[in-house]
Amino acid sequence: MIEPQMSPYGSWKSPITSDLIVAGAIALGGPRLDADCLYWSEGRPSEGGRSVIVQRTPDGQTQDVTPASYNVRTRVHEYGGGASLIDAGVVYFVNFADQRLYRQPVGEDPQPVTGESQYRYADFRLDSRRNSLVSVQEDHSAEGEAVNRIVSIDLETGTSTTLAEGYDFYASPRLSPDGSQLCWICWNHPQMPWDGTELWVAPVNEKGTLGTATLVAGSTTESIFQPQWSPDGVLYFVSDRTNWWNLYRWDSGSIDSLYPKEAEFGLPQWVFGMSTYTFANAETIICIYSENGNDTLAKLNTSSKTLEVIPTPYSSLSA
Numbered sequence: 001m002i003e004p005q006m007s008p009y010g011s012w013k014s015p016i017t018s019d020l021i022v023a024g025a026i027a028l029g030g031p032r033l034d035a036d037c038l039y040w041s042e043g044r045p046s047e048g049g050r051s052v053i054v055q056r057t058p059d060g061q062t063q064d065v066t067p068a069s070y071n072v073r074t075r076v077h078e079y080g081g082g083a084s085l086i087d088a089g090v091v092y093f094v095n096f097a098d099q100r101l102y103r104q105p106v107g108e109d110p111q112p113v114t115g116e117s118q119y120r121y122a123d124f125r126l127d128s129r130r131n132s133l134v135s136v137q138e139d140h141s142a143e144g145e146a147v148n149r150i151v152s153i154d155l156e157t158g159t160s161t162t163l164a165e166g167y168d169f170y171a172s173p174r175l176s177p178d179g180s181q182l183c184w185i186c187w188n189h190p191q192m193p194w195d196g197t198e199l200w201v202a203p204v205n206e207k208g209t210l211g212t213a214t215l216v217a218g219s220t221t222e223s224i225f226q227p228q229w230s231p232d233g234v235l236y237f238v239s240d241r242t243n244w245w246n247l248y249r250w251d252s253g254s255i256d257s258l259y260p261k262e263a264e265f266g267l268p269q270w271v272f273g274m275s276t277y278t279f280a281n282a283e284t285i286i287c288i289y290s291e292n293g294n295d296t297l298a299k300l301n302t303s304s305k306t307l308e309v310i311p312t313p314y315s316s317l318s319a
Contacts, residue, residue, distance in 0.1 A: 030273065031319070034086045037106075039065070041072060041084065053084055053091055055106060065106055071096035074122040074272075076138045076148075077169065081271025082123035085133075092133060094121050101133070101153065114158045117141070123171055123272040124153075129179040130208045131155050134163070136170050136272070150184055152208045163210050164200070169193070171272055176229045180204055183227045183235055185218070194268040196220040199227055199237055201250075216250050217241070225266035226275055230302070232282040238266035247277065247287070247300065259300055259307050263291040275319045286310075288317045 007013075027043035038056040043049060051072040053065040066072055073096040074083040084093040091104045092113070099120045104110040113133070114121070124135035132152045137160060139147040149165035150173045164170065167186035171193065174183050182204050187197040198218035203211040217239055218224040225238040225245060235250045236258075245266030247258040265287060267274050277287035277300075285300040295317040297310040 076120045076122035082273035197224045199224040263289040265289045
């Protein structure tokens with residue numbers, strides 16, 4: 001029999017350690033398809049919280065894409081998110097230790113795109129037309145507050161060209177399918193992104209710089225979430241202009257509400273890359289909305305503006 005031991009209240013040694021609690025709690029996120037392979041990220045407590053990109057092939061085999069010496073994580077805005085992109089079998093990611101951007105064809109070693117610097121990167125998209133990445137860049141090279149901007153990064157030279165700056169924060173730079181337009185959201189102190197943001201769009205010329213930008217929606221009291229281009233080049237976004245985060249589209253200079261509903265089709269944007277909807281095709285949106293504390297999966301027809309619930313056994317959903 002084990003003899004009982006006396007200890008001051010609250011200072012006894014528990015057999016239930018923090019390592020024991022989180023040992024099997026792998027955090028899954030960022031599911032995405034590229035060609036016929038599925039990818040996702042895993043945050044692994046057993047590896048010091050290292051974040052890894054994992055691939056599942058059509059035959060059901062899984063493998064780590066990220067080598068053991070790399071950790072896919074960005075420190076932009078400190079909260080992170082949006083640290084990787086996969087396109088045509090190539091992974092672009094930010095490594096936590098040096099905050100540099102890397103390019104890695106699956107099965108090969110990562111190669112740095114950007115040099116060593118005081119810059120951080122997040123929420124990037126491939127501009128295949130100009131062989132570059134469009135990214136949020138956070139500049140810590142000077143004293144005081146970091147400077148945020150949107151840049152285009154040449155994949156051959158690693159040099160960056162500023163596309164948009166002047167606001168305290170930027171997120172969601174998204175190129176239209178033909179690469180001719182770029183949208184983004186931005187905001188200033190003291191707003192948080194769920195308080196008030198602005199959605200801008202600008203034409204992109206052949207050299208990759210921007211023409212005159214147009215304010216589409218948003219203000220210090222209107223929050224814009226997840227701007228996204230449809231396959232046929234129409235700009236969609238979520239706005240809380242009715243005090244409910246609903247879906248809208250902007251086409252030919254006018255804003256159109258897709259399905260007014262007292263439900264939340266958006267989320268507080270704590271990190272980059274958050275998503276509540278995607279396109280199955282130009283006329284079909286697969287979305288998640290929250291109503292009365294429950295999440296629902298649904299299909300929204302953008303032509304008829306009709307919503308069809310997709311039944312699931314779950315009350316909480318994320319993408």
